[in-house]
Amino acid sequence: MKTFDKDISEDNSSTEQQTTSIGNYLLDRLKALGVEHIFGLPGDYVLRFDKLIEEHSIQFINTTREDTAGYAADAYARVKGVGAACITYGVGINIVNATAQAYVESSPIVVISGTASKKEFLKSPLLHHMINKSHSLLRDTTQLEIFKQITVDQTILDNPETAAENIDRVLKACISHHKPVYIEIPKDIVDLPLIPGSYQAEYIKKSNPEALKEALEEIRKLLNQSSKPLLWIGRDVKVYHQTDHLLAFAEKYQIPIASTLLGKTIISEWHPLFVGLYQGAMSKPEVHAFVEECDCILSLGIILSDVNTGFFSDRLEEVPHVVGSPDKIRIGQHEYPDVLFYDILEGIGDLVLNKEYSCQIPPKAPFNEFIPTDAILTTERVFECIQTHLTPEHVIISDVGDCLFASSGLVLEKDSYIASAYFAALGSGVPEAIGMQIADPKRRAFAIVGDGGFQMSAMELSTAVRYGLDPIIIVLNNHGYGTERPILEGKYNDIVNWNYFEIPKVLDSGIGIRVFTEQEFQESLLKAVADRENFYIIDVELGKTDFSPALRRFFEYLKKMQEA
Amino acid sequence: MKTFDKDISEDNSSTEQQTTSIGNYLLDRLKALGVEHIFGLPGDYVLRFDKLIEEHSIQFINTTREDTAGYAADAYARVKGVGAACITYGVGINIVNATAQAYVESSPIVVISGTASKKEFLKSPLLHHMINKSHSLLRDTTQLEIFKQITVDQTILDNPETAAENIDRVLKACISHHKPVYIEIPKDIVDLPLIPGSYQAEYIKKSNPEALKEALEEIRKLLNQSSKPLLWIGRDVKVYHQTDHLLAFAEKYQIPIASTLLGKTIISEWHPLFVGLYQGAMSKPEVHAFVEECDCILSLGIILSDVNTGFFSDRLEEVPHVVGSPDKIRIGQHEYPDVLFYDILEGIGDLVLNKEYSCQIPPKAPFNEFIPTDAILTTERVFECIQTHLTPEHVIISDVGDCLFASSGLVLEKDSYIASAYFAALGSGVPEAIGMQIADPKRRAFAIVGDGGFQMSAMELSTAVRYGLDPIIIVLNNHGYGTERPILEGKYNDIVNWNYFEIPKVLDSGIGIRVFTEQEFQESLLKAVADRENFYIIDVELGKTDFSPALRRFFEYLKKMQEA
Secondary structure: OOOOOOOHHHOOOOHHHHHOEHHHHHHHHHHHHOOOEEEEOOOOOOHHHHHHHHHOOOEEEEOOOHHHHHHHHHHHHHHHOOEEEEEOOOOOHHHHHHHHHHHHOOOOEEEEEEEOOHHHHHHOOOOOOOOOOOOOOOOOOHHHHHHHOOOOEEEEOOOHHHHHHHHHHHHHHHHHHOOOEEEEEEOOOOOOEOOOOOOOOOOOOOOOHHHHHHHHHHHHHHHHHOOOEEEEEOHHHHHOOOHHHHHHHHHHHOOOEEEOOOOOOOOOOOOOOEEEEOEOEOOOHHHHHHHHOOOEEEEEOOOOOOOOOOOOOOOHHHOOEEEEOOOOEEEOOEEOOOOOHHHHHHHHHHOOOOOOOOOOOOOOOOOOOOOOOOOEOOHHHHHHHHHHHOOOOEEEEEOOOHHHHHHOOOOOOOOOEEEOOOOOOOOOHHHHHHHHHHHOOOOEEEEEEEHHHHHHHHHHHHHHHHOOOOOEEEEEEOOOOHHHOOOOOOHHHOOOOOOHHHHHHHHOOOEEEEEOEHHHHHHHHHHHHHOOOOOEEEEEEOOOOOOOHHHHHHHHHHHHHHHO | OOOOOOOHHHOOOOOHHHHOEHHHHHHHHHHHHOOOEEEEOOOHHHHHHHHHHHHOOOEEEEOOOHHHHHHHHHHHHHHHOOEEEEEOOOOOHHHHHHHHHHHHOOOOEEEEEEEOOHHHHHHOOOOOOOOOOOOOOOOOOHHHHHHHOOOOEEEEOOOHHHHHHHHHHHHHHHHHHOOOEEEEEEOOOOOOEOOOOOOOOOOOOOOOHHHHHHHHHHHHHHHHHOOOEEEEEOHHHHHOOOHHHHHHHHHHHOOOEEEOOOOOOOOOOOOOOEEEEOOHHHOOHHHHHHHHOOOEEEEEOOOOOOOOOOOOOOOHHHOOEEEEOOOOEEEOOEEOOOOOHHHHHHHHHHOOOOOOOOOOOOOOOOOOOOOOOOOEOOHHHHHHHHHHHOOOOEEEEEOOOHHHHHHOOOOOOOOOEEEOOOOOOOOOHHHHHHHHHHHOOOOEEEEEEEHHHHHHHHHHHHHHHHOOOOOEEEEEEOOOOHHHOOOOOOHHHOOOOOOHHHHHHHHOOOEEEEEOEHHHHHHHHHHHHHOOOOOEEEEEEOOOOOOOHHHHHHHHHHHHHHHO
16 A cells, blocks of 8 residues: 555654754644644734744734634645644634534644643633633643544643654544544643654554455456446545546546536546536536446545435446445445555556447537626626636635535636535635635635625635735625525525625725626626736626526426425 | 522413424523524524524524624623524534633523434435534434533434423523523424423422521621621622622612622612722722722622633632632632522622621712813723713623723623623624624614724624614724733734725725724714714724733733742
8 A cells, every 4th residue: 555645654854853842843743744834813822832833934824713714724725735723722613613614525624722721720710711611620621522523633732741642643643534633732831842752653454455356356347347437536536646546547448537516626627538527416417418328337535425416316326336435445235344445546546447438428518708798697607707717727716505506517627626515614715715825826716605605704805915815706696595595585595785896995905896797797807817916806796596507407406306 | 599580481371382383382482581583594404493483573683604693692691681593504513602602601592503304314414514423323413512512401302202391401401500502403393293391390409598597697797797898799690680689788788899890780880889890900909909908708600710800819818708609609718518609699688787887989980071182092092082972872892802901991880791701702792782782772882892803703794784783883903913912922913904994885884984083083982972873883093002001900910920
């Protein structure tokens, strides 16, 4: 098995460790993993650690709130492999939303919290920001208990003798499981000298070679018997660094590839073998028709969640199939408990088949020049227009709502799409745009958000001002929680209409434009895309019940299900 | 023992229960407790319950985010006795901050979350918004586990046969403990017919009469021996509805009364017996000097937290003293485990003493007319000016930062101050102003916030627009996290300066004013106070290190402690 992660235990060459502090050791370990920025905001229990960051080569990125710090760190991790956010105790726990999102969508972020010193707590536990539900006599462990629910490992660095070892263990868990971890650092521990640890990574589980061989042989036979197979690959293939290997395999035998919303753009969507996003009944008709004719499906790295599978309307169970995920390897109705996901991905990529396939991949839409009229905009036309303005520098960031359904149809380059398509957290779009641009300043966030989501986090554009970032924000303003209206309409689905285009006046920066017609939208995009000196908010006025074709398909499917 | 709470179990006269639904039963019970508004925002798992609210006499109040819904419900509970907020599953968990605040500060709020149906979950647990950390086979219990950490009771209404009983039990816990509870309601349960419950409140603990008698006799002797006693009363005296009784007792024997920041305005601060806020070394000098001469202190309903006690610099332990709180009754060095807080409050109020005291209460500052100059504003002068504009209709809402220290010095009418003075959650000010005005539309929120806190939740003013509320928001704009600068300065304490006064342009409502001088501030307040048609944002430009006298006292105290 190849090393597929930067291994923290490999980088312990430095003998300077003995003279560093515990706080600096944590920062050095994060840096070694690729963390160059930590998102967060200060607070008295974490100030000393914040100061260490300021003095370190890692940069502290101030956000306006903790939840947005979490979303930014999540997007950063999706781009750079690992992210980090830093909060103060108690009042910073609203970072839980973003942490839960990173947990379910496999985005490895390190959540660091400052806390009171043991001495302070022993004098009296009734300290500001403390919750004290857990009634520990030594410190408030309430926050730890909360983060246990949404992280794969946790530590409170309250013992200098074990701090190094605990840091190593927790960071190792983060990069091995590709999921969030939680580190709490008391303010009096930050500057204590490090006592080098002797953390040994626990026995790393390996596949049983016989089981692996049997599984791969089964898969080889399935593919050889198939005349129209499909590789249905998702985000975890990228997370486990096997995209290129599988793509080369597909190219060698001309196997068509589909993805999911959560895995969108793990390969270029312009690739001749790329079929489209397959999400069961929610797929584009031509993709749905194509998959209906496949006679073997390899589902690899796909979270078989409701949104990813078109609410469980996919065809997987109807044909010979393989499911490979970090949790399980299944072929047809039997499982291989002793085969690991990484090994099966690598093994499939190495398979030798007895034929090349020849499939008619549905043509990508032509995306000719967008000819704007003076008609009032529709969501469908908005996306037709966006498609023609995208360049390889753009990364589409989608918030939740019709923006997610509609943006699924854009045809994009590799690694050009970020969305919380499983956890589906409203308001994640703007802070994720910030996190993406901090992670990769050469690219530009092209964020598409609904008005409901934008109201949750619009002002995080303050951070774009602070660090000179220039995201383009498209606000699909349909005056409410549009995706809920067809489910159950009520006044609660309406929201106050803001003059979103006036936000630059508050921030004293950026350009705001409100558009009603196709012509206006075209002009606004021409201006925004050409200008890398400013962020843009383009307030796109839409009808309350104007939906994208993808969302209409979804509602039609829902209706059919209810009638069935 | 008198009934000091609306007792839910008393109000079960209705025989209509048998025809109501589980969702409506929950709403009816909330209404019976005094809940007339529920704060929140919709989401697909909770839409059906939202619709029930819309059809009920309880009003749904849309906020823009869940955390702000929580703060609004908390303020609402502080005014009306109980509050409620309603979220959807998973992505609504960032209400945790506000829930933790309500937990530590004894504000009874009911957090209601929608969730998926059991049928959906059994088909596949990989549903959007689900976290599934807990690996329950029947439903995702991750959110329940998180809320166990910050609430006194919880239930998932997944069994129609026990739903009524569980609702009764959990609401009873909320009003008995004066702390938050958590109710999760699956979307398929909302409309099921109610099966009436037979919840019997558990045995309610009563004081041991002998112990109560002994304790009260001890307190009577302490008071009779004292020549200069002090009643130091805090928020829990109000929470347990004993303020008037204790005040009558104090008036009868002319005992001076002090309070704390968290208990500020539980009696009128203009009352002749009111000494001021006593917070140890952080107190105003005249209050500190007065308490230094007291020879007996009854600390009742005070959370002896760091901020409330001037970081544990109070004089309590130096003189004969009584500590009465919901957790314990202590006289000197011994405790009365079998005496309840409510009973001791009531008993003290009934004590017959052998004398009247005569104490020289420090005079309230005269607060003559504020004579503005054209000088640049200082925090000290801002509050001198504010003091002269306050009327009994105003409720001061303080966010966290110097606004909290500075506002502590205002002399206010009874029930005219709300602040998260213990948990100290930045950004709570604006949503609490909203919650207060919804709870008591006749009064007007006069919110004082720092720029850091305002950036967290400024846009919740959207909700003021929606419901026609007219809070006055004073932004103490000192260009950063001012209270942190003297602790440890760094770039992380700076924030982007917004044109806060331009926010009305975004919301298309309200009046924004930026002021630099005393004259300008005076004029802006004259205008704002006279106008009940608009909300106001007054952006008060201050120096980066201009602090209130109270904050300066705090830093001087901190410095002295560090040098000691």
